[in-house]
Amino acid sequence: MSIPAIDPKAPAVSLEGITKRFGEFKALDDVSLDLRLGEIHALVGENGAGKTTLMKVLFGAYQPTSGRILLDGQDVTPHWNTRKAISHHIGMVHQHFSLVMEHSVLDNVVMPTLGWLDLAPDWKKFRSKLSELQQSLGFDLSPDRLVGDLAVGERQQVEILKMLYQGAKILILDEPTAVLIPQQTERLLKTLVQLRELGYAVILITHKLEHATEYADTITVLRSGQCVATLSKGQASTSEVAAMMVKQEVATVRQSRAAQSDAPVLELGGVSMETSGVSVLDRVSLKVCRGEVVGIAGVVGNGQTELVDAILGLRPLTSGTVILDGEDIGSSDVLNRRAGGIAHIPEDRHAHAIVGEMDLASNFILGREGTPKFSRHGVLNRKRIGEFARHSMAEFDVRAQSAGARIRFLSGGNQQKVVIGRELSTQPKFIIAHEPARGLDFAATAYVRSRLVQAAEEGAGVLLISSDLDELVELSNRILVICGGRLVGALDSGHYDPETLGLLMAGVSVEADASVKTIEN
Numbered sequence: 001m002s003i004p005a006i007d008p009k010a011p012a013v014s015l016e017g018i019t020k021r022f023g024e025f026k027a028l029d030d031v032s033l034d035l036r037l038g039e040i041h042a043l044v045g046e047n048g049a050g051k052t053t054l055m056k057v058l059f060g061a062y063q064p065t066s067g068r069i070l071l072d073g074q075d076v077t078p079h080w081n082t083r084k085a086i087s088h089h090i091g092m093v094h095q096h097f098s099l100v101m102e103h104s105v106l107d108n109v110v111m112p113t114l115g116w117l118d119l120a121p122d123w124k125k126f127r128s129k130l131s132e133l134q135q136s137l138g139f140d141l142s143p144d145r146l147v148g149d150l151a152v153g154e155r156q157q158v159e160i161l162k163m164l165y166q167g168a169k170i171l172i173l174d175e176p177t178a179v180l181i182p183q184q185t186e187r188l189l190k191t192l193v194q195l196r197e198l199g200y201a202v203i204l205i206t207h208k209l210e211h212a213t214e215y216a217d218t219i220t221v222l223r224s225g226q227c228v229a230t231l232s233k234g235q236a237s238t239s240e241v242a243a244m245m246v247k248q249e250v251a252t253v254r255q256s257r258a259a260q261s262d263a264p265v266l267e268l269g270g271v272s273m274e275t276s277g278v279s280v281l282d283r284v285s286l287k288v289c290r291g292e293v294v295g296i297a298g299v300v301g302n303g304q305t306e307l308v309d310a311i312l313g314l315r316p317l318t319s320g321t322v323i324l325d326g327e328d329i330g331s332s333d334v335l336n337r338r339a340g341g342i343a344h345i346p347e348d349r350h351a352h353a354i355v356g357e358m359d360l361a362s363n364f365i366l367g368r369e370g371t372p373k374f375s376r377h378g379v380l381n382r383k384r385i386g387e388f389a390r391h392s393m394a395e396f397d398v399r400a401q402s403a404g405a406r407i408r409f410l411s412g413g414n415q416q417k418v419v420i421g422r423e424l425s426t427q428p429k430f431i432i433a434h435e436p437a438r439g440l441d442f443a444a445t446a447y448v449r450s451r452l453v454q455a456a457e458e459g460a461g462v463l464l465i466s467s468d469l470d471e472l473v474e475l476s477n478r479i480l481v482i483c484g485g486r487l488v489g490a491l492d493s494g495h496y497d498p499e500t501l502g503l504l505m506a507g508v509s510v511e512a513d514a515s516v517k518t519i520e521n
């Protein structure tokens, strides 16, 4: 029997007329997409456009309501599921990694491939196979390290290794750069290009449109569950793709123009913190005044999370003072600090900001259930909570079926908008915004940034902690640089030189002019 030649141009996967309903709601409406081996295919669209849902259909996590999934021309739709998808060489890295933190890199990569009957697994062989795989990708993870001890970029490498080890040739990555710092992002994109050269097909769900226009061979644009364009490389510019994605006007973002007062709304004096005897914050002193946005730049893991914990009262200080609006709040607990006017947009919404099983309305008032606005004599005023939620949904453009929908069924970006809406609607004196635009599409990002500036102009002080330098430069009236738990530099607006910022972030001392203050403790 002769072996049929494979046409490299033929689609490896075709999704034909996929419709997906959740109850009455149509998340996907007759969407088609062809994916070829040896291509990077970007999938772009606003928050809630249906990108993840479409890929979950391909990965077998959702059954389509109608439409067909074709692999090499064969209809595999009936009873399609994740197990079958993996056996047909399809792999997916979700927005939230599915790794076992207490297990090693080797265990995480190999275990999913072991069956119940593998009574004497050959770990030596697995180890060398993993090592070969790492070499071919230029990864250098110790197989014995616990995944819980790895940085987020390294965990993502484990997810990629896991997919490839399982034999995936069609790789789906859902917003892989959302959690990465710029250097890691560049690294990941290089890996994807390398995989394309090796003949793999990569589907890249992304809000970074420049990544789509620069790296993808094909771009599919989704809007409100429909495919509005399929573009070849070079066919559209980043701003043209952006225009295809949105219906509404995109907010313009600029720095706060509020008259800068000298009265600090938040003041830290010599704040230090230790974890198991190791210094994680070292004599941090800073002031945030009403009307200003102060940016904190730093490589992730240099004390940003601890800084937030110190301000919120989540962990004890070894020394130092925390003053809110002239009042020493060092001995107040978290609830009292929040009641005193601190709002917090946390970096990890799943761990710290939403309760997935609760509905949207309950999430909109989380932490304020007991206030007179929403309850009386311990009984929740459901009508008022519902009205408040519907009003907030409209104001913050949260797209969901209703205020009664469980929040875990919302798209990632819409969940983030709920958190931001909840925190800003308390008219706080001081806002800690930690990676506020993570997972948001570009229009929502612009909107959230403009709302933070608006909050500052209305009199709040904002501390913006971000790994996105563009965001810091765009919004901050001043930028402070944190490295190794210490503030090491302060830059004034108009003097944000990326090179100086990068050097300070890396802990390298710089020759500074008057606009850059290096901070010596």
Ligand SMILES: Nc1ncnc2c1ncn2[C@@H]1O[C@H](COP(=O)(O)OP(=O)(O)OP(=O)(O)O)[C@@H](O)[C@H]1O
Binding pocket: 022, 025, 027, 045, 046, 047, 048, 049, 050, 051, 052, 053, 054, 399, 400, 401, 409, 410, 411, 412, 413, 414, 439, 441
């Ligand atoms: N299991 C589910 N039940 C109900 N509705 C759902 C479910 N999964 C997704 N949806 C809805 O389908 C729509 C599309 O969601 P999806 O997660 O695919 O969007 P997305 O384009 O990936 O957005 P984002 O960029 O914010 O991640 C959203 O309105 C979401 O609320």
